[in-house]
Amino acid sequence: MRSIDFTSARLFLAIVEEGSIARAAAREHIVPSAVSRRLAELEDLFSVELVERSRNGIRLTPAGEAFTHHARMVQQAIERMHDEMSEYLKGVRGHIRVRVSASSLSVGLPSQLQSFMRLHKRVRLDLQEMDTPDVFREVRQGRADVGIAPNLVDNEELELFPYHRYDLAVALPARHPLAKHKSLRYAQVLRYDQVELQPGAALSALLDSAAAQSSLVKRTRIRVHGFEGVCHMIASGMGIGVIPLLLQQTREQSYGLKFVPLAESWAHPLICVVVRKLEDLPGPARALVQHLGVAAAA
Known part of the structure; x- marks a missing residue:
């Protein structure tokens, strides 16, 4: 079987992103016939149609969707290779892309990252805080090496390593x-107006699922961005809400709240270190996972 032409793969991604051969050709500054020829070569290589053509543009076939995923992974790997090689010229000895949830930053993660950087002074750490679903998505799609977030979302195709407890509690005036x-069942909580995070948050999805198992209807009165907003609304008398128990130490006194643990099996997820495949990680990223594992065990 002939090898894949990376130029053809790049042009195929341009077709997908632009939605048509003509627009892809304009973006890549070549004639449309050249793009069509590259697409035909790819389809001939795999003996399968990758797109369905119409007057309105193109639509991916199932095979085309699969090829798009792999082409993007290859493109990201090549881009990262160029970035890392240029960094080696500047004295950098590794680049780790880390995505973290707000909750993971509340359990001592910053100090552990700092201790890692003291041990690996020539490693560059690219860290971004994101919502939990986005952390998992970034790792799954290869845009991050390591994620740290609660295991509240689909984690197929990923490897998870327990990092820290993540018990949920009811925050109320x-x-x-x-x-x-001393503790509460979620059915008791549902009798009152709720203050929650926005619908896209992993915790909101978990609570929606739990409420669906109850005979009671969940009345979500207010949705806000971030647990700080949830605490503020609850303190203002706008309802009660489920948030991480780990926030009790810093929020209970400042907002005049009481935290009561939830007595449900689903209310005890774990904050995990998330990777696609540990053995495939670059050395510095693998060292970070191991460092966090030691920290978690301690």
């Missing part, structure tokens, strides 16, 4: 009728 309880 100190004088609320439920504040005297």
